[in-house]
Amino acid sequence: xxxxxxxxxxxxxxxxxxxxxxxxxxxxxxxxxxxxxxxxxxxxxxxxxxxxxxxxxxxxxxxxxxxxxxxxxxxxxxxxxxxxxxxxxxxxxxxxxxxxxxxxxxxxxxxxxxxxxxxxxxxxxxxxxxxxxxxxxxxxxxxxxxxxxxxxxxxxxxxxxxxxxxxxxxxxxxxxxxxxxxxxxxxxxxxxxxxxxxxxxxxxxxxxxxxxxxxxxxxxxxxxxxxxxxxxxxxxxxxxxxxxxxxxxxxxxxxxxxxxxxxxxxxxxxxxxxxxxxxxxxxxxxxxxxxxxxxxxxxxxxxxxxxxxxxxxxxxxx
Numbered sequence: 001x002x003x004x005x006x007x008x009x010x011x012x013x014x015x016x017x018x019x020x021x022x023x024x025x026x027x028x029x030x031x032x033x034x035x036x037x038x039x040x041x042x043x044x045x046x047x048x049x050x051x052x053x054x055x056x057x058x059x060x061x062x063x064x065x066x067x068x069x070x071x072x073x074x075x076x077x078x079x080x081x082x083x084x085x086x087x088x089x090x091x092x093x094x095x096x097x098x099x100x101x102x103x104x105x106x107x108x109x110x111x112x113x114x115x116x117x118x119x120x121x122x123x124x125x126x127x128x129x130x131x132x133x134x135x136x137x138x139x140x141x142x143x144x145x146x147x148x149x150x151x152x153x154x155x156x157x158x159x160x161x162x163x164x165x166x167x168x169x170x171x172x173x174x175x176x177x178x179x180x181x182x183x184x185x186x187x188x189x190x191x192x193x194x195x196x197x198x199x200x201x202x203x204x205x206x207x208x209x210x211x212x213x214x215x216x217x218x219x220x221x222x223x224x225x226x227x228x229x230x231x232x233x234x235x236x237x238x239x240x241x242x243x244x245x246x247x248x249x250x251x252x253x254x255x256x257x258x259x260x261x262x263x264x265x266x267x268x269x270x271x272x273x274x275x276x277x278x279x280x281x282x283x284x285x286x287x288x289x290x291x292x293x294x295x296x297x298x299x300x301x302x303x304x305x306x307x308x309x310x311x312x313x314x315x316x317x318x
Contacts, residue, residue: 001084001085001086002061002084002085002086003085003086003087004044004046004085004087004092005044007044008317009042010043010044010091010092010093010309010312010313010316010317011043011044011087011088011091011092011093012043012044012045012046012093012312013087013093013094013095013105014034014035014038014045014046014047014095015048015094015097015104015105016028016031016032016035016047016049017048017049018049019052020052024202024206026115027099027115027116029052029157030115030155031095031097032047032051032052033052033053033156034113034153034155034305035047035058036051036052037155038057039055039056039057040055040057041305041306041309044057045058046058046060046061047059047061048063048080048082049063061082061083061085062083063080063081063082063083064082065079066080066081090316091316091317092107092108093107093109093110093111093316094107094109094111095111095113096110096111096112097113097115098112098114098115098116098117098118098122099122101121101122102125103126103127103130109131109315109316110126110127110129111131111132111133112126112131112132113134114134114135115135132149133150133151133152133153133308134150134152134153135153136154136268151307151311152304152307153304153305153308154300154301154304155301156228156298156301158231158294158297158298159207159232160235160291160294160295160298163207163211163214163235164211164215164235164236165215165235165236165237165291166215166236166237167237168215168216168237171217171218171237172217172218173194173195173196173217173219174190174193174194174195174196174217174218174219174220174221175198175213175216175217175219175220175221176190176195176196176197176198176221177197177198177199177201177220177224177227177229178197178199178223178224179222179224179227180224181223181224181225181248181251181252182223182224183223183243183245183251185245190221196213196217198210201213210229214236214238215236217238218239219238219240219241220233220234220238220239220241221240221243222241222242223242223248225244225252225253225262226266230273231269231272231290231294234272234273234283234287234290235272235290235291235294239274239280239284239287240283241274241276241277241283242262242269242274242275244257244262244276245276257275258275259274259275259282263275267297268294268297270286271286271287271293272289272290
């Protein structure tokens with residue numbers, strides 16, 4: 001049985017069991033990046049998959065998908081077993097995303113990291129003394145667990161070293177990414193614009209591909225009002241429109257939401273992003289402010305990680 005370290009540091013158990021090559025979602029990206037940032041802070045980090053961001057303080061605990069007979073990998077993806085390990089009660093903290101039922105590792109210290117909306121079937125299995133951390137104002141908005149005192153924890157890699165505005169003068173046309181909460185009329189509208197779909201970006205070169213496309217096109221359209229990509233497209237020089245249309249009854253925001261309200265609740269999209277076509281001039285007028293703003297946001301996000309570490313240092317060793 002593996003023993004977790006007892007070296008005066010916190011042992012963070014990050015409940016992530018798959019890498020980018022298996023599942024590439026915003027939640028997976030956030031869990032991997034958080035593990036790396038905690039390791040950079042000098043603490044012991046344990047993951048259940050190869051880290052996307054290797055660090056000397058990150059160790060791997062073996063895990064595997066437990067499938068029932070005839071069950072596909074996709075169907076079984078939230079059923080795992082792992083190698084046995086032991087730990088000190090006082091210095092080990094389990095970090096679970098909102099999709100985790102119960103306390104898999106039986107730790108005394110438990111973090112529920114609300115990256116997206118939770119539901120009662122999960123919440124009813126959580127402990128009374130668990131600690132809640134929210135992925136900024138976006139997850140506060142959509143989480144069903146508003147009654148809890150959620151502290152902020154944002155581990156967001158903005159890939160500022162990858163996405164650049166190449167200042168191309170021959171940009172033309174529209175491009176788009178369709179994700180969650182897309183309007184039923186989106187495809188017809190995008191066809192009228194002869195917009196280029198970037199939906200297969202994960203298999204066409206991932207971030208490098210998106211950087212090229214964002215620098216090639218003049219406009220970027222997104223129906224997912226909480227998507228990560230609008231501010232990145234703006235960083236690359238696109239004129240960005242986050243759609244706000246009447247027929248999208250599944251949108252995060254009511255159609256009556258003003259651009260000012262939207263930006264207040266989504267500070268990441270404060271500059272360079274229009275909330276609806278009627279707000280396009282704002283995106284154009286503020287595009288030059290995007291990079292500096294994202295640098296400030298990035299530092300603020302790192303501060304939430306440092307505060308998270310201080311919180312647990314006080315809990316475990318205070």
